[in-house]
Amino acid sequence: AQSVTQLDSQVPVFEEAPVELRCNxxxxxxxYLFWYVQYPNQGLQLLLKYLSGSTLVESINGFEAExxxxxxxxxxxxxxVHISDTAEYFCAVSDTSGTYKYIFGTGTRLKVLA
Amino acid sequence: xxxxxQSPRYKVAKRGQDVALxxxxxxxxxxxxxxxxxxxxxxxxxxxxxxxxxxxKSGLPSDRFFAERPEGSVSTLKIQRTQxxxxxxxxxxxxxLAGAYNEQFFGPGTRLTVL
Numbered sequence: 191a192q193s194v195t196q197l198d199s200q201v202p203v204f205e206e207a208p209v210e211l212r213c214n215x216x217x218x219x220x221x222y223l224f225w226y227v228q229y230p231n232q233g234l235q236l237l238l239k240y241l242s243g244s245t246l247v248e249s250i251n252g253f254e255a256e257x258x259x260x261x262x263x264x265x266x267x268x269x270x271v272h273i274s275d276t277a278e279y280f281c282a283v284s285d286t287s288g289t290y291k292y293i294f295g296t297g298t299r300l301k302v303l304a
Numbered sequence: 305x306x307x308x309x310q311s312p313r314y315k316v317a318k319r320g321q322d323v324a325l326x327x328x329x330x331x332x333x334x335x336x337x338x339x340x341x342x343x344x345x346x347x348x349x350x351x352x353x354x355x356x357x358x359x360x361k362s363g364l365p366s367d368r369f370f371a372e373r374p375e376g377s378v379s380t381l382k383i384q385r386t387q388x389x390x391x392x393x394x395x396x397x398x399x400x401l402a403g404a405y406n407e408q409f410f411g412p413g414t415r416l417t418v419l
Contacts (some may be wrong), residue, residue, distance in 0.1 A: 194346070221403055232307070232412040234347070234395070241405050280346050290335065290399075291360065292408065294346030 192217040192233075192283050196295035204303050211266040211298045212275040213281035224282040224292065231252055234280065240264065247259055251275075276302045308411035310396050316417045317386045325381045325414045329398030336379050337408060338371055339395040347395050353379060354402050386418045 205210045225237040238249040243274065245257040255266045264281060268299045278299050282292040309328045321330050329336050335354055339347035340363075350369065352360040355376035364371070368387075373379040383390055393415050397408040 196346075199344075226410075230411075233412045234397075236407045236409075237409070239405075282346075286405075290352055290402065291337065291349040291363070292339075292347070294339075294348070296344070296346045 191288070192219075192221060192285060192293045194281050194283055194293055194295035196257045196281055196298050198298045199296065200299045200301065201296075202301045202303060205273055206270045208269050208298065209267065209271050211274075213264045213266065213295060214230075214263065215262050215283045217237075217262075217283060217285065219288045221283045223255075223257060225249075225253070225264070225266050226282060226294075228278045228280065228297075229285060230277070236275050237279070264288065271300070271302050273304060283287055300301050308396055308398055308409050310394075310411040310414050311363050312414060313360075313412065314415050314417075316419065318419055319388060322384045323386055323416065325383075325394050325416070327379045327381070327396030327398075327411060329377065329379070329396070330409055331377075333398035333400050333409075334376075335399040335402055335406070335408075336373055337397040337399075338379070338381050339397065340365075341393040341395055343392070346400065350381070350394075383391070383416075386416075388418050391416055391418045 194271045195214045225232040225288040230266045240257045283296040338350040341347040348362040351371045368384045370382045393413040395413045396411045399406040408416040
């Protein structure tokens with residue numbers, strides 16, 4: 191069985207400052223890793239994913255995440271945040287051998303301050 | 305349609321009532337998932353369909369929960385004799401292929417409140 195821990199329930203940060211949202215997972219098998227974002231009153235949207243290969247993955251809007259197998263982490267980072275990044279961010283894992291379901295963390299609410 | 309749609313968006317039920325929540329996945333998507341998201345929590349898996357076959361229902365919390373996808377397209381999640389602990393947002397997601405590596409596209413959810 192897998193589990194996901196997002197230790198920070200809320201992260202306030204000033205506009206143009208860097209941010210890191212932490213995600214740690216537990217699994218006895220290989221996993222795929224995902225970050226989803228939920229803007230107010232909208233559904234979950236995929237931000238980025240790690241399937242295999244390069245451990246650093248990037249999104250089109252400046253976020254990046256690095257898969258660290260030894261530390262079982264998949265932290266999300268952005269060097270300079272915008273007001274529009276205010277949202278809830280969910281980390282999720284799925285095992286690679288066919289159960290298909292996602293196991294989500296409890297989410298981190300990113301609040302970007304002017 | 306362009307994305308996954310769910311109806312109703314909001315549902316208020318008295319304890320003991322039956323409810324039915326509908327999901328319209330993206331056309332042609334093979335895989336369909338239901339998740340339950342309690343307040344302040346992440347989504348939790350309920351059940352998974354590949355076309356019309358329900359391949360995994362391990363997350364359904366009790367036998368009061370029932371899901372179907374009879375023609376491999378629209379899906380309905382039914383909750384019988386609702387209880388207050390059933391209050392949550394119910395999310396539907398679809399994916400174009402079977403396989404965990406495929407992106408799941410989520411609907412806006414149905415917020416169920418049981419009084």
